[in-house]
Amino acid sequence: MSDELLRALDQAGVRLTGPRREIAALIAKRNGHFTAADLIADAGKRRLGVGRATIFRLLDLLAEQGLVERVDLPDGRHAYVPCEPSHHHHLVCVACGAIAEVEDCGIDAVTSEASRRSGFTIESHRLELFGRCPNCRSAN
Amino acid sequence: MSDELLRALDQAGVRLTGPRREIAALIAKRNGHFTAADLIADAGKRRLGVGRATIFRLLDLLAEQGLVERVDLPDGRHAYVPCEPSHHHHLVCVACGAIAEVEDCGIDAVTSEASRRSGFTIESHRLELFGRCPNCRSAN
């Protein structure tokens, strides 16, 4: 359901125009991560007349609101994942692309240890975990 | 000194040709991270006749040997950092670009916790820490 995305955008004071609704629907229809190219292809397939730029613009908006996040796949490609706006990290299934979110689970200990050893002040971090989701593991 | 890079490449059975030595020297001269564009600009500035392709090829080779690693900066750009071939993570100074390496400091606890909660089997992870190095912090 794209309702959540739309509702969140609405609350952020973003206009809910036709193209935006359509793109939100495309995003909602995918579960797991997707690339910008996926969305562009989807939009093209159904002859929605939405332009590349509009898709990137909506992704930017969503990212600003923390509703979507960019992750870098191990192969270097970029993907976007829809997610909750709170701080968290992503677990990406390398087989099917499913995404799980994990909230902070002890990473602070790691950062403070790293900080102690290096003398750096740590301002932010990025953690991505890659593996196999329960489905893909059993199907294997 | 580019000697270490060259020695490591040599041991990996890679030919040490002229262009490779030159590029290794450029890398060694930078401390901290650099982008491919930096190297290309450096090479151009000194009229070394090395082509873009050769630079990317050497970066690939170095990455294969674990002598260099790609990191994704918070602003989405890619950088390369020279590093030890063992497993570790990078601490990047957002002010000056200095790099520190930290060996595993408790991240396993985080991954196994995440695994327990999500049911995923975790195969690999990527952790990048961004902050300020001691120099930049005091200069601030």
Place this chain on the structure above:
DNA sequence: CACACAATGAGACCAAGTATCAACACCCCG
């Protein structure tokens, strides 16, 4: 020395993303 093969540089190409711009939609105000 000759040969096979690896490495090179030039440049075409590609994908992801950004910038520009004219046309258009919407909303508020009168």
Place this chain on the structure above:
DNA sequence: CGGGGTGTTGATACTTGGTCTCATTGTGTG
């Protein structure tokens, strides 16, 4: 209702980071 300012849109050009191709140039081995 009408008009103007602002925000949004799609087309398209452009930029950046990187790959591919290919003819040419090394280079190590026998």
